[in-house]
Every structure is written in structure tokens, then in C-alpha cells.
Amino acid sequence: MILSPQPTGPRSDFLRTLSERGFLHQCTDLAALDIWLCSGAGTAYNGFDLTADSLHVGHLIPIMMLRWFQKTGNKPIALLGGATSRLGDPSFRDTSRPLLSQEQITKNLIGIRRVFERFLAFGDNPTDAVMVNNSDWLGGLNYLDFLRDIGPHFSVNRMLTSESVRQRLEREQSLSLLEFNYMVMQAYDFHILAQSCGCLLQLGGSDQWGNIVSGVEFGRRIGGRTLFGLTAPLLTTTSGAKMGKSVSGAVWLNADRLSPYEFWQFWRNTGDTDVGRFLRLFTELPLGEIARLEVLRDSEINEAKKILADQITRLCHGLDAAVSETSRRIFEAGEVPAGLPTVRLPHSLRGAFPLVDAMVVAGLAKSKSEARRLIVGGGVRVNGGSVKDEALRLGDSDIQNGVIRLSVGKKRHVLLQPV
Template sequence: MTYASSFLSTLDARGFIHQITDPAALDAAAADGVVTAYVGYDCTAPSLHIGNLVSIMMLRHLQQTGHKPIVLMGGGTTKVGDPSFRSDDRPLLDDERIEANKASIRRIFERFLTFGDGPSDAIMVDNDAWLSKLEYIPFLRNIGRHFSVNRMLSFDSVKLRMDRDQSLSFLEFNYMIMQAYDYLELNRRFGCVLQMGGSDQWGNIVNGTDLIRRADARDAFGLTTPLITRADGAKMGKTAAGAVWLHEDSLPGFDYWQFWRNTHDADVARFMRLFTDLPLGEIETLTSADINHAKAVLATEATALCRGREAADAAAATAAATFAGGAGDDLPSFAVVGPVTILDALVGLGFAASKGEARRLVAGGGARIDGEAIADEAAMARPGARISAGKKRHGVLVSG
């Protein structure tokens, strides 16, 4: 459909929209005034990862088109764990770890959103503020009565576990009720009328809109994004080395830049629309010309949003120096005292998870010291050497 609001028009043109509970009504609300919307994030790690980036960018576009974002931190729901499409229980964290993770994650959002007290300024809220104060019997009477267990059992996120005969604890089963209650609280406290999230959250989001309608007789909306996969079918953000973290404490700037530079040709235009602020016309021009140059622009612009322009430019310069045969200042480094074997260097730089994996890399001809292929696993590398694993991963040894 054609949207009248700049918010939904932008999301639609850039590929963010999968499902909306009532597209026409939400579009009218967004065209008529300020819409307050939220996305929830549990505090299970010190950093979010690329899988969270689509929803972060949606909040960014929401604010850029004049609406108000709420970042809901799951200080309360993290104590339970979201069972959606998981095959096992999520490990439970103590309060101290949850608080530390929450503080660390906030730094990421400060790069994408403007926080403050204005009409379209973002706010950050912790659902522990209300969940930790709930009394069980009143909660069951006032909120639980609006939920059908039959319907909850029909959601794909629950059916998946049950079809596999895998345990789904009562604690986890309550997660969807808690998430719906979050939406009700945000609606009552801040006038929030839109919850956004990934397609796997559709059932939880619809639960929230239904609860608001049943409990308070008010309308609310849900919007989900499509599952983002790469051209090869792999889930976005999953690599052989693990998750691609947004925080520089968890992933060096050059590695983050290089992840985007390694984008498949067929994904470049789509990822530019989703993960950068580049205008659509400029994206079309870039991707219809030199695709390798477009990849570098994607990497630099995506990194600038997440890590800052200075970090992005440093990573781009490092890449240029690396592929020209030098060694840039922003490459991953491993501190050593004197010479080390190529196996130790590969493991220390994170290019191999174990010495066995490093041996296989050497045996396959994928390891190089200063650009020279290494066939001997006993080969030594000294501080200052540039270590390469394949064509795309490079690091330097520094004196420790």
C-alpha cells in the first residue's frame, strides 16, 4: 500500500516492514501527530549484536521523522529469559550482571538516538521498575485473565519447543505475558501506541495490543521486520567466529568495518537501505557502478553510525593500507614477548579457536606472515609482523 506518513513511507521504501496489525490506522496516526513507539532489549550481554541493528535503525527512522522512541531495557524480563525459537533455557543472570550489561548497552543507543525531554527525544526505560513490584495474585486476577492458554500454546515460538519435546519452563512460558504487560505499562505511562520488533516477536506483540484493548479499551499497534538473511541464506550477523557485536569492547573497529566490506554483491543495496542513512538515490547510483567501491562505502557508513566517524575512517584507512601491502594502525593486535609460533599468533589474534584449527589453516595454505604463505606450523613470527588468515582477516603482533 501507499503510505501518507513519512515514518511508514520511509520504513517501506527501505525494506523494514513485514507485518503491521492495522496499517491504515497506524499510518493515519503517524501522519496526524507524534507517535510514541518502543522496542524491547533484554540485558543478556554487555553488547547488542548485528541482529538487533534492524530494530535500532527503525527507532532511528522513527525519531528522524518526528516521532518519539522508547528504548525498553529488560531488567525484569532478563531475569526470566525469552523462549522465542530457542531450543534450550537461557542462563539466568544475577542483578549485578544485569545492571552492568544495561549500562554498557546504553552507550550503543546514544550513538543512534538523541535522548532528552523534547517531544521526539528518546527515553530509556527499565521494565524492572514495574515487574519487580508485581504481586502474584493481583497480577493473575487483573492481567492473567485476559490470556488464553490455548492461544499461547498455538504460537510458533512455543510450538517449536513442544514439537521437539524440549522443556519449556513455567518461568519462560510467562515471558509473553510479561512482555504484553510491558506494552500496557508503557501505554499507560507514556502514551506508547506502537511496539516494533523482529518477525519472531509477532505473537508477543499481538498479545500486547490485545491486552491494551481488553484491559483499557484503547487501540495500539504492532509492526515487525522481516527476518534478515544474506544472499547465501545464512542469518544476518552470524559468522564462523560468532556474533558480530555492536560494542567496540566486544569487537574491534576494523573487524566491524570488515564484516560490512565482506557483504555479498547481491546484498549491498539492501544492506545500504537498512543499515545506513544514505539517500535512496545515492544508494542506487553507488550500487549500479563499482560494487567494490559500494561495499567500502557501506562499511564506512555503517561503522560511522555504530562506532563514530573517526573510527570508521580509521578502519577504512587501515583496510586500504592492508590491501596495499602495509599494516594499518587499526588492525586487531596480539601482544607478545619475543617470537611466537604461527599457531600461537593465529589463536592469539582470534583467527583460530584452537591450535588444532590453526594447524588446519596452515595446512590449507590460508596462513601468511607479512604476505608470505606459511606451510610450516613451527614457523615463528616476531613483534611487528602482519598475520593473515585467508584473504580477509589481518592482524599485527605487538610487543607486550
């Protein structure tokens, strides 16, 4: 069912918080879920496949949902898809995901685990978070037994109506049996967690709605349980762009993939019309304070953007004011201190390296043609000095203290370090 707000609003702290902060999108039975959550501490899970060694900004919505679930007196489970990552979730993708080796999945698991330790409290207390790996129960399944015991509970006709599957078929794009099984595996995860942990709620993004509903229905058929599914809207900016990407690529949550400064800078560059929404979703500031900040206009809205960047960077990286001070000096005083993202320039390219190539290597432009447009438009600086010659070549004379500082506008800076 599509979410229908209750006339008086949710009574449980968790659903009320999600409603006030803009997380609610769809729920299988909102009223019954609210009653269950009011009856005592509940258990909920969200699954994360191990497709990279870090999560990115696009994962922050489900992570914050788990965080609020715990902060409102409940027990969150972070499920890592050690097994399902070997299949690949086809949800709203045009092509199959690349198949990963077990070695790569293990490496990714280690990197992703670090993210959750910053957002959730783990331990042995009743509401402490738990991290599980679905390879523990999926890895040892006998295929024939699984088909016999689980297969009768799934209708292929029903699976074909799932939005993510239907879109692939309508576009006449290949959907392998491997991917088609993903929905069954996810439903089985829900069943196992309900059976072993009393987990009755699955959280996720709206792209997971079909998979989540299948799990709810499977739990009813095989165990007679009332399970719940709740999704949040997929994150986009008001311009319609999918959240989680920057000019230079994904906005990763691990510092070894993206520096805390670049992470802070990403949020500082938030569009004016997105500030209030992002403050609700990605910070724990009181709603009254957010209401005050989101109505600021012109130059004053920049203060709200700095607060947004400070709050989410502190949550994700546990940093003190050092990141903010570095960023303040860049944005306000025009300085470029140490600690900026650094890109190594191979020795073979030293001597007379075209500026347009340097900008592409540094991630400041997607292509040489874009770099040329930026240069001709006067938006590019080398070591603080403006340049407009698109044919400029960087040489040893441009190296200052071992680096060449490239800047685009006032907000994007990279140190180019010849090896």
C-alpha cells in the first residue's frame, strides 16, 4: 500500500520522527506498525550489498533511519549482503552488476563495517545494534531443498509485476535468472531475521519496495507472521539530480576514499532550496532551529549551509572544528591551506603538461573541452593566479613547495603533486 498518513499523526516516537523529518514514503500498514512500535522496543533491519569498499552519500538515508530507530528506543540490525552481493540487485538498473569475487566482497565488507560504527551503538544491551552477514544462512543452502521448500511461496506472475523487473522487460533489456532470484533471497533474509531475532520491520529506499513487499508476503505465508515494510524516498536534489555524486565522482563516506574536507565541501555546496530538507534528513538539529535556518536568504543562507556541512561531517567522521576552520579559510579568506585533496602526477608527464589535461586528471573537469570552457571563462587559477590561456602548459617552474595548486571558482581546489 502507498503511505496514508493517519489523521492524528503517528504516536510512536520513531514514526513521528520520520514523518516530521521527511523520511516516510511507503508503508505496508502504517497504523498497525505504529501500534507495534508503541507496544515496546522493536527490531528492524536494512540491507546493504557489498558492491564497493565504502558506502556513499546515497546510503545516508537508510543509515539515518537505522540511527533514529535506535535513538527512539529500538534495536537496529545492519545486514551486510555477503551472499546477495554475489548475485547483484537488478532494481532499476539497465544492465547487470559486475560479478564480484569472494576476495573483493570480503575486502568491501571490512571497509563498509567502519561506516556503521560511527552512526550506531553496538553491544549487548537490548537496544544495541547488531551487524549480520546473510552469507551465514544463504551460503550453505542446498539448491534443491531451497526450491522445494521456498519456491512454492513465490508467484512468477507476481514477481514480473515488480516495477524494477517490469521496466527491464519493457525496455527489452536482459534480466538473468541470477538477478531474478534476488527478490527471493531478500525475502528469505527477512524470514530468517524474523525467526531468529524477532525482526518484524524492514527499512529501505523506495527502489526496494517490490522486494520488501515480497518479503512481507513470504513471511505471512511461511510463518504466519505479520511483518512490515517501510521505505524512504530516493534522494534527489530539487534540480532532479540523483544525490551522491559530485563532479569528480561518488561522495564516499570513508575518509580513505574521500577526504573529510571534500566531504564537507560537498555539503557546503548544497543548493539554497535543498538546505532545509537536508538539515532534517542528515542532522539531528531540533526542528525549530531548522525552521529558522531554512528561511534565510541571500548571503545568510551560507551560514545554514556551513551548519549542515559541520553537522553531517561530524556525524560521519567524528571531527572537531578543524575541518570547518580549514573550509572557512578557503571559502571566506581565500586561503588554500594544507590538507586539500592531492592528486599525484606521474613523472613521465612532468616538464610541459597541458593545463587542460591536468584539470581532467585532478577531477576538476570531466573532459578537455569542459576544461577549455572553464579556462576561457576565467574560472581557473593556478597557484592562486587567474589563467585564460587554454593552451597553457604546466612546468617545473609552477611547482611551489612540491605541489601545483589548481582551483576552479572559489569552492574547488586540488593539489597536483609531481612524483
